Amino acid sequence: MRKKQNNTNTSAAQITKAYAIILILITLLMSGSIITVVGYRLVTNKREEAQSLMRILKQSLVGDQPDWVRWRGETTLDTSNTFVKVKVDPPTRTQAVFYSPRTKGFLNENYHAWPLFKDVQYRSKQGVYYHIIDYDHASEGPNKKPEIKYEIWLSLNNMVHIFKTILETISLITIFSFLIGLWFISKLARRLNQPLVDLTKATHEINKAENITYHESLPISGNPQEVHELSIEFNRLLSSLNQQILREHQFVSDASHELRTPLAGLRGHISLIRRHGQAHPDIVPTSLDYIDSESLRMQHLIESLLQLSRMDHAELTLEYFNLSDLLAKICARYQQQIPQQLCLKILPTTIVYANCDSVEQIITALLDNAHKYSPTAATITLEVTTDPNDIAVKVFDEGNGISDQDKPHIFDRFYRADQSRSQKITGSGLGLAIAARLVDLNYGKIAVQDNVPHGSCFVVILKKTKP
Numbered sequence: 001m002r003k004k005q006n007n008t009n010t011s012a013a014q015i016t017k018a019y020a021i022i023l024i025l026i027t028l029l030m031s032g033s034i035i036t037v038v039g040y041r042l043v044t045n046k047r048e049e050a051q052s053l054m055r056i057l058k059q060s061l062v063g064d065q066p067d068w069v070r071w072r073g074e075t076t077l078d079t080s081n082t083f084v085k086v087k088v089d090p091p092t093r094t095q096a097v098f099y100s101p102r103t104k105g106f107l108n109e110n111y112h113a114w115p116l117f118k119d120v121q122y123r124s125k126q127g128v129y130y131h132i133i134d135y136d137h138a139s140e141g142p143n144k145k146p147e148i149k150y151e152i153w154l155s156l157n158n159m160v161h162i163f164k165t166i167l168e169t170i171s172l173i174t175i176f177s178f179l180i181g182l183w184f185i186s187k188l189a190r191r192l193n194q195p196l197v198d199l200t201k202a203t204h205e206i207n208k209a210e211n212i213t214y215h216e217s218l219p220i221s222g223n224p225q226e227v228h229e230l231s232i233e234f235n236r237l238l239s240s241l242n243q244q245i246l247r248e249h250q251f252v253s254d255a256s257h258e259l260r261t262p263l264a265g266l267r268g269h270i271s272l273i274r275r276h277g278q279a280h281p282d283i284v285p286t287s288l289d290y291i292d293s294e295s296l297r298m299q300h301l302i303e304s305l306l307q308l309s310r311m312d313h314a315e316l317t318l319e320y321f322n323l324s325d326l327l328a329k330i331c332a333r334y335q336q337q338i339p340q341q342l343c344l345k346i347l348p349t350t351i352v353y354a355n356c357d358s359v360e361q362i363i364t365a366l367l368d369n370a371h372k373y374s375p376t377a378a379t380i381t382l383e384v385t386t387d388p389n390d391i392a393v394k395v396f397d398e399g400n401g402i403s404d405q406d407k408p409h410i411f412d413r414f415y416r417a418d419q420s421r422s423q424k425i426t427g428s429g430l431g432l433a434i435a436a437r438l439v440d441l442n443y444g445k446i447a448v449q450d451n452v453p454h455g456s457c458f459v460v461i462l463k464k465t466k467p
Helices: 002-008 011-059 068-074 103-107 157-208 225-276 283-311 323-335 356-372 431-441
Strands: 082-089 096-099 111-114 117-123 127-136 147-155 319-322 341-345 351-354 379-386 390-396 445-450 456-463
Touching: 011 068, 011 082, 011 127, 011 147, 011 157, 082 103, 096 103, 127 157, 157 225, 225 283, 319 323, 323 341, 323 351, 323 356, 323 379, 323 390, 351 356, 351 456, 356 379, 356 390, 356 431, 356 456, 431 445
Parallel strands: 341 379
Antiparallel strands: 082 096, 082 147, 111 117, 117 127, 127 147, 319 351, 379 390, 390 456, 445 456
8 A cells, every 4th residue: 555655656657647637628628619619610500591491481471371392492401300380460360370391290299498598499209409480570551461470490410410429529539549648648757757766776775785885876867867967966976975984984994093003002101110110110201201292192183183073064264364474474483493494485465365374274284294304404495476366375395205106195184105204203194184174165275296306395275365
């Protein structure tokens, strides 16, 4: 019962139902119009025939008596089923009534007349007749004329037979067309709805699958166009969700890996103190220093993880500010913390549309990265260039550079280029990932290039005006 109810709620069933209703309405309207027009024309023709017979009847009077032979001879119509009654009421003589052949027997039959069609009479053994009445009024004077009443009953049986045939033909054609049309639209609706059924089935199979690789996609139908575009958009959404899940899995894996190493070291030193602390008190300060250093690194790592997690759904308030003043302040403060020489190449005034605090964090992260991978005697250059729409902030270092293989992944979370050398360099591997996310929130772009002859150049593109 539930399956039947669901089938009646499908798009194909609703389209078929709507088509059936529309087809019935159109058929009824068309049939009614045809029947009305044909019926009106048939009745009009019979009325004209009756009026023609009435004129000929008046002309066929001989001495106030109808000449039936003359009447039938002068008309071109079939009078075999036509009945006439003529009543003559002369002023000085007795009233006389004349009947065409078989009329008396016809009039003895009971009849029924419809209120809306009082001129149409039905007789049980004779059929349907059209009744018309006319008068010749009496006149005074030397040539007195009697009052004459003419009545004609014109058979409508042929018209009824034609009308019945037309009605039966229209009914058969209507039923046949309805069944054929219903079958066709049902097939068409199911064919058009099949891509949606396939899409739903594929989605259900993905939801119920036990082993999901997060690379699944939905089938893309060629027709109709709306389902084709919907399939493409669903796949884009599914791909985006799959990538997000894969990133989260990788994120958890990398975070576990990053936390596992310092935790193992902490537990090792704690175990060392417990076993040998009393016998060798000189190892306690060293172990405590290591525990303090590693716990601080774990704290920074966790703070960075929380910051990245918050930025997945963050929105920044952007405004216009002078980038040159901000960069000058950052360089003046950062120069006191590093041995490398900072070189600042900026214009006095550079207005940018961004979030001031996040831009400061981006530049600081890039300077931290340049400081970590540059020799002590090297120079770190901070340069600003402009074009009509954008502002480019470039950070040059003189380190060993980044290989082409590492450049596509340099902004990934926990990615560290040159793993063997990176073990000696402090950091969580999240600084560039945070910087890249902040650049996205400012509607900008970030990239890495080679610094000829050696080193790397990080480029941040920001907007001059509201995007």
